[in-house]
Amino acid sequence: TVLRLAQVPGIVGIKDATADLGRGSELIRSLAAAGKSDFAVYGGDDITALPLMLMGGHGVISVTANIAPKLMSEMSAAALAGDVARARAANDRLLPLHRKLFVEANPIPVKWALAEMGLINGELRLPLTPLATQHHETVRAALREAGCL
DSSP states (O other): OHHHHTTSTTOOEEEEOSOOHHHHHHHHHHHHHTTOTTSEEEEOOHHHHHHHHHTTOOEEOOSGGGTOHHHHHHHHHHHHTTOHHHHHHHHHHHHHHHHHTTSSSTTHHHHHHHHHTTSSOOOOOTTOOOOOGGGHHHHHHHHHHTTOO
16 A cells, blocks of 8 residues: 555655554565655654664654653764664664654653753643653653653
């Protein structure tokens, strides 16, 4: 199906948010075999973004980038340039955020984190509800570990 989409003028890529690296690898391989390496494959799962890019993915549509845009940009640029050591170092700092920003449904932890960083006022509109207090220290610790606080 993706190979057929890659033939359609105006469709230039796909977001793969399955977190299935085998699927992502096969998708990239099959597009290359069909001569469609220019059809962009973007990751949609932060925790698998680095390996997907190292396998030939074109980037990531990231949740974590809302909290740590510079670090996500550094990791992505390094991965796409083939600088694995620099990409891994940035990703190691990002991993706690990748995990902890999903302790509740997105975007609740992200909005809480942005408020904790002083970037937004923290007010939510329904159907969103505040982040459960039991998760505050968990997310705060991830923010500290990534250098966001």
